[in-house]
Structure formats: C-alpha cells, structure tokens
Amino acid sequence: MAAVSPHKPVAGFTAWLCLWGVAVLVVWIGCLIPPPPLPPLPSGVDKWQHALAYFLLAGSGVQLWQGRRALLTLGIGLLLMGIAIELAQAAMSAQRQADAADVLANVAGLLAGLALA
Numbered sequence: 562m563a564a565v566s567p568h569k570p571v572a573g574f575t576a577w578l579c580l581w582g583v584a585v586l587v588v589w590i591g592c593l594i595p596p597p598p599l600p601p602l603p604s605g606v607d608k609w610q611h612a613l614a615y616f617l618l619a620g621s622g623v624q625l626w627q628g629r630r631a632l633l634t635l636g637i638g639l640l641l642m643g644i645a646i647e648l649a650q651a652a653m654s655a656q657r658q659a660d661a662a663d664v665l666a667n668v669a670g671l672l673a674g675l676a677l678a
Contacts, residue, residue, distance in 0.1 A: 567631035612670035619674025643667035
C-alpha cells in the first residue's frame with residue numbers, strides 16, 4: 562500500500578506554504594506588538610478578530626494538507642500557538658494581557674476552518 566502524501570498536490574505548494582507561514586508570523590506579530598491607538602471598539606470585537614484569524618489559518622491549512630494525521634497536527638499546532646501567544650502576552654507586554662476567552666475564540670475559528678476539510 563502506497564503512503565499518502567500529507568500535503569495536497571497543489572501547484573506551487575512551496576510558495577503557498579511560505580505564504581501560510583507569513584500569515585502565521587503576522588498573527589504572532591499582531592498579537593505581541595503594542596496595540597495601535599484606536600477608538601473604543603464594541604465589546605467582543607476582539608474575539609471575532611481572534612476567531613477570524615484562526616479560521617483563516619486553519620482554513621488555508623486544510624487547502625495545503627490532507628489526511629487525518631496532518632490535519633490533527635495542524636489543529637493541535639494552531640491551538641498550541643494560540644496558547645503560547647496568550648502566555649507571551651502575559652509575560653512580555655504591559656499593554657497586552659492573557660485572556661482565556663481569546664483562546665476559546667481561537668478554538669472556535671480553528672474548528673470552523675478545519676471543518677472546511
């Protein structure tokens with residue numbers, strides 16, 4: 562029995578993978594830099610931003626990888642990334658704070674993105 566490749570046969574896979582990696586980096590940077598001065602936003606808007614970011618990361622990830630193991634790795638990796646970002650916010654920034662609700666919003670977006678598989 563031939564082994565199934567963990568990545569989909571996407572034209573330009575390496576370029577798409579690099580673009581996905583840049584998106585991951587943008588999320589890290591966006592979550593760790595001091596927040597820009599913005600007018601007050603309605604309550605809960607930041608949770609939607611978290612959910613959308615993780616939906617896009619997971620949703621684009623399922624376009625690159627296939628198979629239960631690869632998608633499980635993607636999901637666990639993004640979950641751990643979200644937790645690590647919250648811990649880093651708590652440890653490194655006076656302007657940012659860890660929030661368990663952010664992790665839950667990340668998980669909601671992550672699961673919605675994985676559902677695209």
